[in-house]
Amino acid sequence: MAGSAKKLTEREQILNAMKTPPAEGYxxxxxxxxxxxxxxxxxxxxxxxxxxxxxxxxVGSGIKEQVAIRIDxxxxxxxxxxxxxxxxRMNDALRDWLKDHPAA
Numbered sequence: 141m142a143g144s145a146k147k148l149t150e151r152e153q154i155l156n157a158m159k160t161p162p163a164e165g166y167x168x169x170x171x172x173x174x175x176x177x178x179x180x181x182x183x184x185x186x187x188x189x190x191x192x193x194x195x196x197x198x199v200g201s202g203i204k205e206q207v208a209i210r211i212d213x214x215x216x217x218x219x220x221x222x223x224x225x226x227x228x229r230m231n232d233a234l235r236d237w238l239k240d241h242p243a244a
Contacts, residue, residue, distance in 0.1 A: 219233075
């Protein structure tokens with residue numbers, strides 16, 4: 141069948157049509173609903189950057205060191221009873237103690 145034209149599949153037709161975007165773009169915003177407005181390049185980049193920063197562990201101060209220490213249950217319970225931030229309060233209490241009792 142030399143010289144016969146190949147019939148394009150629907151997928152191939154769509155891919156060919158996507159190669160040259162229409163002059164007005166693929167999406168035309170009607171200007172009514174702000175939720176339907178396409179994002180600008182700056183908004184897209186800002187969203188990508190925010191998503192990348194929001195993942196994983198928060199960045200620490202870089203001045204703290206993780207240690208394993210045994211604390212009496214009643215002391216630990218007293219600090220934990222204050223709710224969130226008990227480790228920071230314990231750190232602050234130790235720092236205050238050091239003001240009156242310099243390290244040897």
